[in-house]
Amino acid sequence: MSENDPRISSAWETYRNFLDHAPPHQVTQQLRSLSVPENLIAELIKRHEVETTKILELKEPLGLGRENATPWYAGPRKGDRNWPAFKAHLQRNLDEDAVDTINEASDKVVAMLDHPAKPAFDSRGLVVGHVQSGKTSNFTAVICKAADRGYRIFIVLSGVHNALRRQTQTRLIRDVVRLNPTLWHQITTPEHDFTPPPNPAALLAAKDQHLLLVVKKNAVVLRKLRKWLAGARAHLQNCPALLIDDEADQATIATKSINPLIAGVLRQLPRVCYVGYTATPFANLLADPVGKEDFYPRDFILSLPRSEDYQGPETLFGRSPLDGEDPANVPGGLDMIREIPDDEVAAMRPAKKSDIATFEPEVTPSFRKAVLWFWLSTAARRVRSGKAEHSSMLVHAHSDTRVHDSYKLPLEQLKLETGKQLAAEDHGLIVELRRLWEAETGRVPADELGEHSVTYEDVADFLPQVITDTKIIMDHYRSTNRLDYESGAATVIAVGGNTLSRGLTLEGLVVSVFVRSSDVYDTLLQMGRWFGYRPGYKDLPRIYMPAEMRRWFTHLATVEAEMRSEIDRLLVEHKTPLEMAVRIRCHPKMRVTAPSKQKAAVRAAAAYGGALVESRYFPAGKGEEAEKWHTNNANAVMRLLQASSTDGWQDGSPAPGRRLWRDVPGDHILRFVRTYRFHEKSTDAAAGLIAAYIEKRMDTGGLTAWNVGVLGVDPAPNASKKGSGPKKVELPGGDVVGTVVRTRLTANRYDDVADIKTLTGSRDEGLDLKLDKVPAVNRTILQNERSKQQPEKGLVLLYPIDAESKATKKDRADLNIVGPAVVWGGALVFPKPIGGQDVEVEYDYLAADLSRVFPAATDEEPEDVSVLDQDLDTDVSAAAP
Structure with a gap:
């Protein structure tokens, strides 16, 4: 044409x-x-x-961010060589939808890069992936597409471990270099990190050649690379460069040696785009946005998509609803987490540093179940596929390699004894295995996750060979026997720590035992090697960990979902990372990242306008503390209802079993908020923060009056239903309502904290509104109606819950709260402020400090222009991209 x-x-x-x-x-x-x-x-x-x-x-393109840069990349075009070859390679191994996802996601990244024809550029971006979810495939596609458009030099910083560098180099050779060998020159190899090649002029002058360097984040190596580039600087002007920093939050941020060396490498490249890749970007998002060596992603941040088959934090652990989300649509987590009792944890990791040298781990009941389930699930996979495939179990107990080595003997003994017992058809073992199989497959039915059901008899036939094939591997830097997935199907129990928590993939990971002690967001998420895709065995993974660790991962799932929502908002609102910082939710017992990596962070501000805050978690165990908790909340509810009937007025319009008081003074609501206890797992329901917000709204004339409702049921028994009807609850003044039913998630059935997921019904927020003419409702509609009908008036909803609520749905379990007959749930509905400008209170979120990016404007003319010029030079050099 x-x-x-x-x-x-x-x-x-x-x-x-x-x-x-x-x-x-x-x-x-x-x-x-x-x-x-x-x-x-x-x-x-x-x-x-x-x-x-x-x-x-x-x-030159104007502005600091990609939104204002000249858009140039329109996608692959006819005549490209690198991307079509890689795409064809992907199509041989993945379905069309997966290939399309990689294509579209990499298009977005390349579109954020600088046009290679620009005479000079130095930009910084960040791509946020998911743990074990194909970040490498994305940046491989980006390398191919950038090479097709004229980028010449590709430097990949690949972690701090040799194993990960070798793995990355090998993959890029397979997926890029070998598909177009005449277009590429490898300066590094799987066996050798960067060694300065002679005659850089010849390498850089050949316009049809692309250079590939896969470099470890090592001070010695980076110094050599910086020096080599400095010596070749005269030839680099015509070589647009892309530096991809894999695991960009590791070593790059706030390290005394690596950080300035990476910055030094970038300074040698007159046309370079730096793109960090990580699944745990907390340190990057909290870096100093005006520090040239702090690697804040000042030009763009993108979040990679994930497919529905990805088992990530929220899929496995569940999470809390985000602002504006319908709680009923929030995932509750698969029933795959098995809690290790605290007394067993003490037998599986040393209590203090001095115990490490003499520590000997025990095969506790939970640990034994984990190993047996690994063998059962591996056998099940062989039944389904008809062949042996990679199958792995992770044991992560400590960072010290001596602790890793201490697991060798007990695991080898367990393997030997189980093999002998199985060969002897030991009745006790067979009963134990059958019960474990039936219990686990009953809790996570295969067909519900689209997998083929397998009987115990089928599994039993494969068990002896599975146990025989199992290798016990201690994977750490001192070990001579490391993980090897290149020599055929591997069935391994891998014991390790740091080398297994960054980048390396444990192929076919089925079972994880995690008792490592850590309270840092990014460290914990990176250790979660159990996240990823499980084709053909989505029902079989199990994670064994302490109860507190499980709660922390649930919190992290909420943090991650909220963070990605904030990143997406940058694109939707056409903001750059220098105009709007991504907020990260904090936790009272956990740290977001290492203190050295968040020195430039500031506390963000909270606003509850339009929000719904509700009870989700309730103590369910025996003991004085749980009893006090429920008694305290019942007293707080009764005090509020008494005050409502005294200082408000009762509206008789609600249906039987429901009560409503209007115009209750805000001071009574403040007292309720300060005395009623939301469980500590409800991280969005911090009493002090809510009270501070209400006070600030009241100071501006809002929230001075509230409506208070009780949402029970008709206490009269229903003759058409079986049973004796709801329990009766007497309210101040003699009113009686019936208890409501709320059950816990099935995955939570054995916990001492009941997770009901959702307290409020879809129309409950409208208790004090007239909704007769509203055909359908959702949270947005209800918020808009509240602004019209009850401006600046909040709503408190109180629920008398039957502590013995019985489950009737398959994904639910009995509430089973010991002690009280009635448990009181509470919800607060905040109206949006009139005029749209909400008040803010400082709260438990961190964000990058953008206050120094754009200095405050002034209309005063300075007296000394030369001084101003000097100051402006300083500011611009610090803030320019």
Whole structure:
């Protein structure tokens, strides 16, 4: 098709109109969805990029961020060599949807890079992936597409361990270099990290050659790389460079040696785009945005998508609802977590440092179950696939390699004894195995996750060979017998620590035993090797950990979901990371990242306008503390109801079993908030923060009056239903209501804290509203109606819950709260402020400090212009991208 073809001219005008509403790579996808011929699309992309190059030669793009930069990348085009080859390779191993996801996600990243025709650039971005979810595939696709557009030098910083560097180099050779060997020159190899090659001029002068360096974050190596680049600087002007920092939160941020060396490498490259990749970006998001060596992602932040098959933190552990989310739609977590009692934890890791040298781990009941389930589930996988595949179990108890080694003997003995007992058809062992199989498959039915059900008899046939095949591997830097997935199907129990928690993939991971002590967000998430894709065995993974650790991972699931929502908001609101900082929710017992990595962070501010805060967790164990908790809340509820009947007025319109008092003074609500206890797991319900917010709203004239409702049921027995009817609860003044039923999540059935997931019903927020003419409701509609009908008036909802509530649904378990007959749940509904400007209170979120990015403007003319010029030079050099 000729460029003078009239179809090109006509289509070009349409293409340019599309560009007014969407970035080029999305326009390309639109055209393909409309079945526009591929050769016509290729001509349009080519023309767009030619014109973009002309623009860049005439004028530098304005602004600090990608939103204001000249959009240039329109997606793959005809004549590309690297991406088509990698795409064909992917199509041989993945389904079409997975390949499309990688294609679209990498398009977004490349579109954020600088146009390689720019005479100079130095930009910083961050791509947030998911633990064990294909970050490498994404940046491999980005390398291919950037190479097809003219980027010449590709430096991949691949962690701090040799194993990960070798793994990354090997994958890039397989997925990039070997697919187009004439286009690439490897400066590093799997066996050898960076060694300065002679005659850099010859390497850099060949325009049809791309250079690939996979470099470990090691001071010696980085110094050599910096020195080599400095010596070749005269030849680098025509070599656009892409530096990809894998595990960008490790060593890059706030280290005395590695951090300045990476910055030094970047300074040698006159045209370079730095892109960090990590699944735990907390340190990167809290870096100093005006510090040139702090690697704050000042130009862009992107969050990679994940498929529905990915088992991540919220899939496995569940999470709390985010602002504006319907709690009923929030995942509650799969029933795959098994808690290790505290007394067993003491037998599985040394209590203090001085105990390490003499520590000998015990095969506790939980640990034994974990190993037996590993063998059972591995056998089940062989039944399903008809062959042996990689199958791994992780034991992560401590960071010290001596503790790792101490697990060798007890695991080998367990393997030997179990093999002998199985060969002798030991009745006790067979009963134990059958019961374990039936219990676990009953809790997580295979068919509910789309997997094929397997009987114990089928599994039993494969067990002897599975146990025989099992290797016990101590994987740490001193070990000579390391994990090896290249020599055929491996069935391994891997004991390790730091080397297994960064980047390395444990192939076919089924069972994880995790008793490592850590209270840092990024450290914990990176240790979660159990996150990822489990094709063909989505029902079989199990994680054994202490109860507190489980609660922490549930919190982390909420933190991660909220963080990604904030990142997406940057794109939706067309903000750059220098205009809006991503907030990270804190925890009273955990640290977001190492203190040295968050020195520049500041506390963020909270606003509850339009929010719903509700009880979700209730103490369910025996003991004086739980009893006091429920008694305290019952007293707080009764005091509020007494005050409501005294100082408010009762509205008789609600249905039987429900009560409503209007115009209750805000002071009574403040007292209730300060005395009623939300469980500590309800991280969005901090009493002090809520009280401070209400006080601040009251100071501005809002929330001075509230409505208070009780949402029970009709206490009269229903003759059409079996049973004796609800329990009766007497309210102050003699009113009686019936208890409501709330049950706990099945995955939570054995916990001493009951998780009911959702307290409020879909229309409960409208108790004090007239909704007769509203055909359907959701949270947005109810918020809008509240603004119209009850402006600046909050709502308290109180629920008398039957402590013995019985479950009737398969994904639910009996509430089973010991002690009280009635448990009181509470919810607070906050109206949006009139005028839309909410008040804020400092709260438990951290964010990067953007206050120094754009100095406050002044209309005063300075007396000494020379001094001002000097100050401006300093500020611009610190803040410029």
